[in-house]
Amino acid sequence: MQKSFTLVDHPLVQHKLTLMRDKTRPTANFRQLLREIALLLAYEVTRDLPTELREVETPLETMQAPMLSGKKLCFVSVLRAGNGLLDGMLDLIPSARVGHIGLYRDPDTLEAIEYYYKVPHDINERQVIVVDPMLATANSVSAAITRLKKDQPKKIKFVCLLAAPEGVAAFAQAHPDVPVYTAALDRQLNDHGYILPGLGDAGDRIYGTR
Ligand code: PRP
């Protein structure tokens, strides 16, 4: 069982996601919509960040007011499509640290192949939010988080845009301790591991490579 699974069904998120699914949506517009949704998802996934009271002088008096506490958050983007979500998250939390994990799916086996790994040196003192728009078989994000766990971040959450039921089940087996946030849970995977109805290949649609 997944520790927690959150479907972000806010009307703005759902409206923008429907626009993104449209196969005639131009690349620039697709990327902008993803950025806008990412900001809204970031708002949801950071709801429980710890705060502490600090003294502040308003023009009228001194008060104790809440500020974020602890080390800055770290986003970890699963390349390359993760970067499409990352941009909107950084719009909301510009001081966050950022790590990157490069993975691609072997088109025949659908296994994730790692080609790059770089995260902040003190990641063991930070909360991490892993971002990748698509949770299909879950091979990619499961491999990314298995690698990340070796560096022992304080806490890990995962944010995606679309999830397939097969991927949610596989991820729950691999990393039941990692909360998942998604904007939609679609119907199923096709024989090539694509999400149905989905939105196609996220990386290609973000960067216009096909
Ligand atoms: C896409 C997507 C995920 C992965 C999801 O990446 O961004 O990382 O597929 O599929 P899975 O859950 O079955 O592993 P892709 O391999 O197409 O690489 P790209 O981001 O470089 O285009």
Ligand code: URA
């Ligand atoms: N990766 C994508 O980009 N899209 C899918 O539907 C599945 C995996």
